[in-house]
Amino acid sequence: MGKLILEVNRIFKIITWPTRPRALKIITAFENINRFPGVLGCIDGSHIKILPPKENPNSYVNRKKFHSVLLQGVCDNEKLFLEVFTGLPGSCHDARLFHMSDLYERINNNSIEFVNNSHIIGDLAYTLTTNLIVGFKDYGNLTNQQRRFNMKLSQLRVRIEQAFAFLKGRFRRLKYMETVKFDLICLFIIDPT
Template sequence: MMPQEITWPTNEQAIMIANRFQERTGFPGVVGAIDGCHVPIKAPAHNAIDYYNRKQFHSVVLQGVCMPGRVHDGRAFRVSPLYDRIISENAPLIPDNFHLLGDSAYPIMKNVMVPYRDNGHLSHMQINFNTTLSTARSKIEQAFGRLKGKFRRLKYLDMNVDNVARVITAACTLHNYIIRREGMQNFHIDVDEIQENANQGEPRLELFDDHLQNIGTQKRNQIMEDIY
C-alpha cells in the first residue's frame, strides 16, 4: 500500500497546496514542511551508541527515511535521497518558486526556507518572517502528534532494530490511508509529542556549497519583504 499512500504531490497538487498554505498563513510557495521525529527504540545489541541521541535515549529519526537517533535532523536530511532530488539540476523535485519549510536545524537553500538565526538583533521584518514561517511549519509537528497519538506503539519499539523501519513505515502508510478515507476526526493529537518536537535547539547544519546557501538567502530576503 505504501506507494499509493505515501506520494509526492504533482505540480498541479503543489500549486493547490501552496495556495492553501498562503491563504491560511500568509507564507507563499509552500509545498510542505520538513522535520525529524524521534521514535524511541530498545537499545540495539550492536553499535547502540549510534542510536543514543542528545536527549539521552535510543531512537531512530523519522524523516521520510529512518536514521539512527544520534543523527541531527539536518544531517539526516543531507544524506537522504530527498536532498539529492531537491538539488538535482536535471529533474529537481521542487520548482524554483516553491519550497519546504524547515526549523533552525536545516540549511537555508533555494527550495528550503528556514528562520533567520536569532542573534538578538533581528529586525521587525525578520521577526515577522520567523513568526509566519513557524505558524506554517507547525503542520508537520501536528502530523507527528497525530501519528503517535493514533499508533501508540511508536512511543517505544521493543524489537530488533532491523524491523523498526518496517513498523514505522507501516504506521505512516496506515496514517495516510485512514485520513484519505475517514478524515482526521478519529485522530487524537499527542500534545506531548508536539511539545517534545518543538524548539529542539539543534545547531543548524551548514552546507559546503556556499552557492546554494546564497541563493536561498536571497530568496528568503525577497519573501520577507513580500510578506511584511
C-alpha cells in the same frame, strides 16, 4: 504485512511528492493561512524510541538521552505526509538526516519538481537552500521584519510537528519500538499497523 503496505503505497501513491495540480493547491492553501508565499511542505525529524541495539548502542542515544531512530517527514498544509525517510541513529542531527535522505538526492538530481519556484520550510536545524527555507537565527539583533518572517514561518511549520503528533497518537507503537532487529524497526516505522 509491512511489505504489502509498502507495495500498496507504491501503487496508490498515498505518501508521494505532489503532482503539479496538487502542488498548486497546497501552495495556495499555505499562502491563504498567513500570506507566506511558495510553501509546498514542512520538514522535520522525530525520534522513535527503541531498545538499545547490541551494535553501537551509544550512537542511538539522542540529545534527550534515550535510544532512538530518526524519522524524517515532509507534510502538506493538511498535515498529510508527502515524503518520509527513516533509519539513522538518534544521535544524528536533523540536517544530516536530510542530507542522507532520498529527498535530498532527488532535489539535487532535479528529479522532483518545485512548482513555481516553491520550497519546503524547516526549523533552524536545517541550512538555507534554494528549496529549503529556514528562519533567521536570533542572536538578539533581529529586525522587526525578520521577527515577522520567523513568526509567519513558525505558524506554518508547526504543521509537521502536529503531523508527527497525530501519527504517534494514531499508531501508538511508534512511541516505543520493542524489537531488537534493526531491519524490522525501519519497516515498522514506515508501516506501524
